[in-house]
Structure formats: structure tokens, C-alpha cells
Amino acid sequence: MADQPAPGADGDFGAAPPPPPGRPDDKEARISASSRARLASGQKRSVRAPRDDTDTDEEQQMRMLEENAKRVRLDDSTDVHNKKTQPSMSEEERRQLVEKQQKAAAVDKEMEAEMKAALISVPQFNLPAVDKMTPEARAKQVEDAIVRVISGSQMLQKFIQHKRLLTSTAGADRNNAQRSRVTSAEVTTGGARHVLANGLTTNSGVLEDGMIMLVRLVINCYIMVVESSRAEDKQISMDAASKWNEMHACVEEILKDIVDAPRERYNLALTLLYEMWMAVVITDPDLANTPDKPKCEFTVLALYMRWCECIFEAIVSESMDTTSNRAVAQNTSSAETPANGVPQPPQELDSLILDFIKEAPYIPPGLLSKIEPCLKNPVTATLGFATLDQAIELRPPIFQAGLTILLTYSVHPDRATRIGCIRTVKKHYSMSVIMEKIEKSAVTSLQFGVNAAIAHSKDVEEKITRLFSQVNDTQDQQQADSDLAAKKAEVLALRKRADQVIDGTLVSHSELLLALSTKNTDLLLHVFDVYKNAPSAVQIAIRRMITPLVKSMVNTPGKIIPVLIKFPQGAETLALRIIFLLCADSSRVPSRELVMSVLSMCATRNLDGNFIVFIVNGMERTEAVNSLPMIVKLLNGTEGPRTLVRESFTRLTTSYVGRPSILSPTELLMTLHSDAVTNTGNCAMEAITVYEAMRKPDGSPMYTTPVFEAALKLLVDQEDISPLMLQTADIYHRRRNGPTGTVVKLLHRLIERKVWDMADSVFETFVKSFWAMQPGTLALIKLIPADALKRIIDRDQRLGDSIKEYVSKMPEKSRKTYKWLLEDSKES
Known part of the structure; x- marks a missing residue:
């Protein structure tokens, strides 16, 4: 103090x-x-006075x-007070205290003796270098090492057998209790224990130490043999007839023990593999003595690869069992409603396989193929492709092997497995090193799927042909009709099953390419190539197959337009399907880029109006008017083309947000009477008929009667009268029950414009309407000159009698104008 x-x-x-x-x-x-x-x-x-600088050290x-x-003095007084307050110990307590102090002293003496023994210097042992030893000494050294390995392995084998005996019966509970004492901090996510600085696990014991020592002895034997071979410049025999075979058999018990419990022996396995790999680096750094070469089955590299393969197989099997058990437990728990009503989160993936791939010193080329059982089982498929996804990222040397497995299972029949592998491949597709390989695999898979679908389609058609070729001439007509109905039903069933098989085959073999097409749309050209030569059943399936991809590009049509304008000849229906899907939503206006591209294709390739039906609402007014004849030409009297024409009429006359309709209903009807449309022949009149017949969802006419009246009024005042105008008026009169006066006014206007001097087609329709609208039209003869009236009567003889009858009822003064008509009737 x-x-x-x-x-x-x-x-x-x-x-x-x-x-x-x-x-x-x-x-x-x-x-x-x-x-x-x-x-x-x-x-x-109390504050002491500050120290004076003149104070000496003695005063301080x-x-x-x-x-x-x-x-x-203060401490002494405190001790006295504490002793007075403490109760006195009994004799027994004093005796126990003395015994404890004596035991502690004895332990301290033993520890001191051990420390002194450890500090005693021992003579250093130096193993002479191999190149400085005589050949006899080297051979003797290798021989002694092999003997030590065999002797140690026999002792270790007894130890392992004794351990198995304990763990099999009475010792099972004790081992389970010992394993349960391992804290969660000592276990990784994959179930492998942490490793200490000396390479042993936190709960490793004498058995693991013995295994490591034995493997190190074996490795040292290999190293000594290689060094001896280098020193003597000759190969030492290591074939099956030598003692090396016996030495290899010695370590099999260690491998078997690891394989039996790969999760518990995980770190031991890694330690032993690293020991072997160090020997490989020392003895064969260039990996020249690979196992596929002759006379190398007992090299250290062969030993490493065999151990690595066996351990990895056991790890995969263990991880699959764990994943399956977790899935069963999760399904059981999900079937039961939790007490709090909150569903349990999904189980984490077992990472034991991934841990080994990351931590193993070297992965042989074919080792990853052992993961394929995971991908084949739907329950463990997620474990397989999720492990490969991380493994090829964290360990680049296995990238190619892992990618090959993922590509192989990208066509797996199970959709979950297939989609998982495709997503993983797509994730790494942008890497230029493997892009070509992935694209080639996707194209090959697509071609294989199409060929398989074509072969199946041909088989079905042959079955149908054979079915109808079986004719029984002895049957009566009723029985023959019954057999024919049964055959037709069987054919329908055959085609339905064939469609399902074709769809499944195409989807499973094309999803990879379609998924990659979102990043590289040029790959779709391969779909066009296989489409153009496929039979109709396969083409229909391909159009269904490509639908989801095209729908995903509706908001970004610029991605697919470059491919669309390059589609090969023979694939027009597929291109048309793509255009339809891009414009299927009639409430949206197609992009200007898409409209211009399609119009350019139609002009350069001479395509029909099917390609512009769904883009008309994205055109300018002039473009729409010029394109309308192409659409009208589609009509051929069947319902299919009529549906397309109705769709185009609807899009042309619909107003959109921020943009009015391209044509009003009246303007559309007038456009249908233009010369360009009229020149399409019968299609023009059919288009007008379709226009009139269009109905709203409630059944009311799409285009009302005032629309017809306004259009007819404008048409009759045009410089060039359309020959279809009066036919439209007739349709309006017959189907809409329009008043006769409206048509009569049109005829009256045509008479004023001297219709007999117009085109012959116009004059002919005028005569027909004049006949159809009588007697309301007979009063118009008063406005027609005699020569023109003669031409009308000559054009339709039926009008002669009607007009003569009408004239005969006129007052005598009025009949004088038509004297020629009455005289002709008397002569006749």
C-alpha cells in the first residue's frame, strides 16, 4: 500500500x-x-494544499x-467490525473447509508437476530427406509406413465396431442425449458443425482423431512413394497385387462410417478430403494421373475422387430425406389450423449439399450429376435447382457442369421442376460466355419437341385412316350408320387426346426458348421456322403456346416488331396471331410503331386485309380510308370474314380517351360507297349489309336510322353517284322499315340530276328502285322527259304496264303529254 x-x-x-x-x-x-x-x-x-515546487522528494x-x-487504521477497524458481526463456524464446517483447501493444493501440485514435465526439453527428431536416403532405406521406410497403416486400421476398425454396437442398442439413448447437448451455435444451416483451428469438430473425440491420423499415414505413404520415384527416376508398383490394395482396404471402414452418417461426420469428411487433396497437390499438381488413365486406380487422386463421390452421394441422399420429411411435416401442419390462425412459414432449404460444394477442395467433373435424383423427384426438385443456382455462382469452375444439368431438366415433364430450372438458366443467360450454348440448347429442344409433335400427329391420322378403311359390306344400312357414328365419336376422342399430347410436348420443349425470348426476341424466328413446315394440328398448338409470351409484350410491342417484320413465308398465320394478341384489347389504341410496321409489311409482301383489321383504330384518317377496301375484300359470304369486318367497323367508329373516332358512322357508310370499295364487286354490298346488321349487346342497331338518312342525303348530292346508294336505300327501306318517301326523294333528286345521263350502273339501279318503290314513284314520271321515260320502260318492261295504267287515270289534259305511250299500247 x-x-x-x-x-x-x-x-x-x-x-x-x-x-x-x-x-x-x-x-x-x-x-x-x-x-x-x-x-x-x-x-x-478536504482539499490538500497545492504542492510547492520547492518541496523535496523526502517531503513528498x-x-x-x-x-x-x-x-x-481505517481498514483494520473495518475488519474488526466485520469479524464481530460474522457468526462463528462450527467444527464440521471448519473441517470441510480444510479438506477443500488440501484438495485444491494437491491439484495445484499435480498441475505444477505436469507443467514442469512439459517444459523439459526433448531431443529434436529430424526425418532425413528422401533424396538423401539410400534406395534400401526408402523402401524400408515405405514398407514400415504401410505396416503401421495396416496395424492402426485394425485397431481403428475394432473401435468403430464397438461404437456401432453401442449406438445400435443400449447406447442409442445416451448418444441421442449427447447429440442434444450440442448447442445451436455449433451447427451451421446445413447441419454441419464448426471446425476448430486444429481441423477437428467441437465435439470430436478419440475416434475422429484416430481416423484423421490413419488417413494422414496413408497420405504420407503416397507422398513418400512419389518422392522415392522422383529420386530413383522409376515408378514403384502400386497395382492390385501389391500391399497398396491392402492399405486401401484399411481405410474403407472410415469411408463407410462417414457415409452412414454424413451430416454428423461432415467436418471429419472435409478434413480428410483436404488431407488427400494436399497430397494430390504435392504429388501430382498437374492432375496428370487422372482415374480414367490405366494403372492409376491406386493413386491419391483416384482415392480422393472415389471418396468425394461416395461422400457426396451420401450427402445428397441425406439432404433429400431431410427435405422429404420436412415436406411431410409441413403438409401435416398446414392441414391443421394453427391456434392463432397464422399460417406457418415455409421451411428453409437444407444447405448440406451446397455447403459441401462450396467447401470441398476440388469437385470432380461428373460429381454434380449426383444431384439429378433431387431434380427427378418433385418433392425435392426445389432443393436441386436452388442448390445448383447458388453453387454455380459461388464456385465458377463447376459453372458449365451445373448449367448442363439445368438445361437438361429445363424440359422435364413436371412443370415446377421445369420452371425452376428455366428461371435459373435465364438468370445467367446474359453472360456472353455461355449465351451461345444456352441458345443452342433452347433451339435444339424446340426442334425436338416439334418433331415429336409432328410424329404423334401423323400417327393419329394414320389410326383414323385405318379406322375408316375398315368397311363391312355385309352389314345393313342401319348397322352401318351405327358403326359410322361410333367411329366418328372415336375419332373425336383420338383428336382430343392428340391435342393434349401435342400441347404438352410443345410446351415442355419450348418454354426455355420462349423465356429467353423476353431478353432476345430474335429467338422467336426459330419458332417461325419450325411453324411454316408443321401440319395444321401442330401449327394450332404453336399458336396457343406462344400466346402468353406475346401477351406479356403488349405494353412493349417494340420488342417483337423487329421479329414480326422478318417472319418467313409460310408463317403468315402465326404473324397474324401475334398482331391479334398485341391489339386484342379494343379499348386501347395500337402503337404508331406497330401500325406503320404492319402497313409496310402489307405493302411490300402483298398481304391481305387480315393483317390490318386490328390496327385500324391506330391509323390516321387517310390511312384508314385507303385500307378499307382491303378489309372489305375479305368478305366471301362466310361468317368468319364477316366477324373480322364487323370488328374493323367497330374500331373505326369508337372514340378513345384523348382521341375521337377515326370515322363517324355516317362517314364510314359513305366511305363504303366510294369507288375503291365499289370496285371490290359483291364484297362492297356485303359490307353494307354487315354494316346494317351490326347490333349492340342489348339487340338494338349499332348504327341508327338517322345515320342512314344523313348518309343517303349526302351521297345523292355527290358529283359521282355510287351505284350502291340505291341498294343501300332499298336495304334501309326493307330491313329498317324506312318510309317510302325517303327513297322517293332520292329518286326525285336523281331525276333532277338527269340520272339517265349518268353511268349505266347508276341508271340500272335507278330503274330497279323505281319499280320497287311504286306506286309511290309513278308520280315522278311527270318530271321525266319522254325520251328518258322510254329508256326506263325499255330497261324494265314491267314498268310499261304500270305507267300506262297510271297515265290512263290522269285527266285528259294531262294524258296528251303521254299520247305516244297510249298509242303504243293500242297498237300492241
Whole structure:
């Protein structure tokens, strides 16, 4: 206590650092505690006068001695008080305390003796270098090493057998209890235990140490043999007839023990593999002695690869069992409603396989193929492709092998497995190194699927042909009709099953290419190539197959337009399907880029109006008017083309957000009477008929009667009268029950414009309407000159009798104008 420094001379007691903590009987600690208590209570300590610079060292020491003396007296008084307050110990307690002190002293003496023994210097043992030994000494060294390996393996084998005996029956509960004592901090996500600095696990024992030592002996034998071969420049025999075969058999028990429990022996397995790999690096750094070469089955590389393969197979099997058990448990728990109503989260994937791939010193080329059983089982498929996904990222050397497996299972029949592998492949598709390989695999898969679908379609058609070729001439007509109906039903069933098989085949073999097409749309050209030569059943399936992809590009049609304008000849229906899907939503206006591209294709390739039906609502007014004849030409009297024409009429006359309709209903009807449309022949009149017959969902006419009346009024005043105008008026009169007066007014206007001097087609329709609308039209003869009236009667002889009858009923004064008509009738 005398050497303790004095308090600070500046009088700031709180600024001095507190003394270090001590035991309860430490006086210095108690003094510090009392000082801290006094400071906390607010009491002030007397401030000592500042030190004078003229004070000598002796005066400073005297002051320190006085303060320490005061502290000692205070501590003594405190000890006396504590002794008085403590109860006295009994004799038994005093005796037990003495025994404990004696035992502690004995342990301390034993520890001191062990430490002294460990510190005793021992003579250093140096193994002579192999190249400095004689050949006989080298051979003797290898021979002795092999003997030690065989002897050690026999002892280790007994140890392993004894352990298995314990764990099989009575020792099972004890081992389970021992495993349960391993804390969660000692186990990784994959179930493998952490490794200490010495390479052993946190709960490893004598058995694991013995295994490691035995493997190290074997590895050292290999190293000695290689070094001896280098020193003597000759190969030492390591064939099956030598003792090396016996030495290999010695370590099989270790491998078997690891394979039996790969999760528990995971770190032991890694340690042994690293021991072997170090020997490979020392003895064969260029990996020249690969197992596929002759006379190399007992090399250290062959030993490593065999161990690595066996251990990896066991790890995969263990991980698959764990995943399957978790799936069963999760399905069971999900079937039961949780107490709190909250569903349980999905189980995490077992990472034991991934841990081994990441941590193994070297992965043989074909090792990843052992993961394929995971991908074949739908329950463990997620474990397979998720592990490969991370493995090829974290370990680049296995990238190609892992990618090959993923590509192989990208056509798996199970959709979940297939989609998982495709997503993983697509994730790495952007890498330029493997892009070509992935694209080639996708195209090959597509061609294979199409060929398989074509072959199946041909087989079905042959079956149908054979079915109808079986004719029984002895049957009566009723029986023949019954057999024919049965055959037709069987054919329908055959085609339905064939469609399902073709769809499944195409989808499973094309999804990879379609998924990659979202990043590289040029791949769709391969779909066009296989489409153009496929039979109709396969083409229909391909159009169904491509639908989801095209729908995903509706908002970004610019991605697929470059492919669309390059489609090969013979694939027009597929291109048309793509255009339809891009414009299927009639409430949206097609992009200008798409409209211009389709119009350009139609102009350069001479395509029909099917390609522009669904883009008309994205055209300018002039473009729509010029394109309407192409659409009208589609009509051929069947319902299919009529549906397309109705769709185009609807899109042309619909208003969109921020943009009015391209044509009003009246303008559309007038456009249908233009020369360009009229020149389409019968299609023009059929288009007008379709226009009139269009109905709203409630059954009311799409285009009302005022629309017809306005259009006819404008048409009759045009410079060039359309020959279809009066036919439209006739349709309006017959189907809409329009008043006769409207048609009569049109005829009256045509008479005023001297219809007999117009085109012959117009004059002919005028005569027909004149006949159809009588007797309301007979009064118009008063406006027709005699020569023109003669031409009308000559054009339709039926009008002669009607007009003569009408004239005969006129007043005599009025009949004089038509004297020629009456005279002709008398002569006749």
C-alpha cells in the first residue's frame, strides 16, 4: 500500500481514475468503494494544499506515508467490525473447509508437476530427406509406413465396431442425449458443425482423431512413394497385387462410417478430403494421373475422387430425406389450423449439399450429376435447382457442369421442376460466355419437341385412316350408320387426346426458348421456322403456346416488331396471331410503331386485309380510308370474314380517351360507297349489309336510322353517284322499315340530276328502285322527259304496264303529254 500514488495535487478528486476492482477482502477496493459512496452522497473531501515546487522528494514521501497509515487504521477497524458481526463456524464446517483447501493444493501440485514435465526439453527428431536416403532405406521406410497403416486400421476398425454396437442398442439413448447437448451455435444451416483451428469438430473425440491420423499415414505413404520415384527416376508398383490394395482396404471402414452418417461426420469428411487433396497437390499438381488413365486406380487422386463421390452421394441422399420429411411435416401442419390462425412459414432449404460444394477442395467433373435424383423427384426438385443456382455462382469452375444439368431438366415433364430450372438458366443467360450454348440448347429442344409433335400427329391420322378403311359390306344400312357414328365419336376422342399430347410436348420443349425470348426476341424466328413446315394440328398448338409470351409484350410491342417484320413465308398465320394478341384489347389504341410496321409489311409482301383489321383504330384518317377496301375484300359470304369486318367497323367508329373516332358512322357508310370499295364487286354490298346488321349487346342497331338518312342525303348530292346508294336505300327501306318517301326523294333528286345521263350502273339501279318503290314513284314520271321515260320502260318492261295504267287515270289534259305511250299500247 505504501507505493500507491498520492491523490491529484489539483484538488479535483473526481478527476482521478477509480482504482481497479478487487476481492471483497481487498482493503484498497473497499477504500475506493467508500470514496465512491462519499462522492455519490455529495460529501466533500478536504482539499490538500497545492504542492510547492520547492518541496523535496523526502517531503513528498512523508506525506504519502501519513496518508497510507490513515488508510491502514481505517481498514483494520473495518475488519474488526466485520469479524464481530460474522457468526462463528462450527467444527464440521471448519473441517470441510480444510479438506477443500488440501484438495485444491494437491491439484495445484499435480498441475505444477505436469507443467514442469512439459517444459523439459526433448531431443529434436529430424526425418532425413528422401533424396538423401539410400534406395534400401526408402523402401524400408515405405514398407514400415504401410505396416503401421495396416496395424492402426485394425485397431481403428475394432473401435468403430464397438461404437456401432453401442449406438445400435443400449447406447442409442445416451448418444441421442449427447447429440442434444450440442448447442445451436455449433451447427451451421446445413447441419454441419464448426471446425476448430486444429481441423477437428467441437465435439470430436478419440475416434475422429484416430481416423484423421490413419488417413494422414496413408497420405504420407503416397507422398513418400512419389518422392522415392522422383529420386530413383522409376515408378514403384502400386497395382492390385501389391500391399497398396491392402492399405486401401484399411481405410474403407472410415469411408463407410462417414457415409452412414454424413451430416454428423461432415467436418471429419472435409478434413480428410483436404488431407488427400494436399497430397494430390504435392504429388501430382498437374492432375496428370487422372482415374480414367490405366494403372492409376491406386493413386491419391483416384482415392480422393472415389471418396468425394461416395461422400457426396451420401450427402445428397441425406439432404433429400431431410427435405422429404420436412415436406411431410409441413403438409401435416398446414392441414391443421394453427391456434392463432397464422399460417406457418415455409421451411428453409437444407444447405448440406451446397455447403459441401462450396467447401470441398476440388469437385470432380461428373460429381454434380449426383444431384439429378433431387431434380427427378418433385418433392425435392426445389432443393436441386436452388442448390445448383447458388453453387454455380459461388464456385465458377463447376459453372458449365451445373448449367448442363439445368438445361437438361429445363424440359422435364413436371412443370415446377421445369420452371425452376428455366428461371435459373435465364438468370445467367446474359453472360456472353455461355449465351451461345444456352441458345443452342433452347433451339435444339424446340426442334425436338416439334418433331415429336409432328410424329404423334401423323400417327393419329394414320389410326383414323385405318379406322375408316375398315368397311363391312355385309352389314345393313342401319348397322352401318351405327358403326359410322361410333367411329366418328372415336375419332373425336383420338383428336382430343392428340391435342393434349401435342400441347404438352410443345410446351415442355419450348418454354426455355420462349423465356429467353423476353431478353432476345430474335429467338422467336426459330419458332417461325419450325411453324411454316408443321401440319395444321401442330401449327394450332404453336399458336396457343406462344400466346402468353406475346401477351406479356403488349405494353412493349417494340420488342417483337423487329421479329414480326422478318417472319418467313409460310408463317403468315402465326404473324397474324401475334398482331391479334398485341391489339386484342379494343379499348386501347395500337402503337404508331406497330401500325406503320404492319402497313409496310402489307405493302411490300402483298398481304391481305387480315393483317390490318386490328390496327385500324391506330391509323390516321387517310390511312384508314385507303385500307378499307382491303378489309372489305375479305368478305366471301362466310361468317368468319364477316366477324373480322364487323370488328374493323367497330374500331373505326369508337372514340378513345384523348382521341375521337377515326370515322363517324355516317362517314364510314359513305366511305363504303366510294369507288375503291365499289370496285371490290359483291364484297362492297356485303359490307353494307354487315354494316346494317351490326347490333349492340342489348339487340338494338349499332348504327341508327338517322345515320342512314344523313348518309343517303349526302351521297345523292355527290358529283359521282355510287351505284350502291340505291341498294343501300332499298336495304334501309326493307330491313329498317324506312318510309317510302325517303327513297322517293332520292329518286326525285336523281331525276333532277338527269340520272339517265349518268353511268349505266347508276341508271340500272335507278330503274330497279323505281319499280320497287311504286306506286309511290309513278308520280315522278311527270318530271321525266319522254325520251328518258322510254329508256326506263325499255330497261324494265314491267314498268310499261304500270305507267300506262297510271297515265290512263290522269285527266285528259294531262294524258296528251303521254299520247305516244297510249298509242303504243293500242297498237300492241
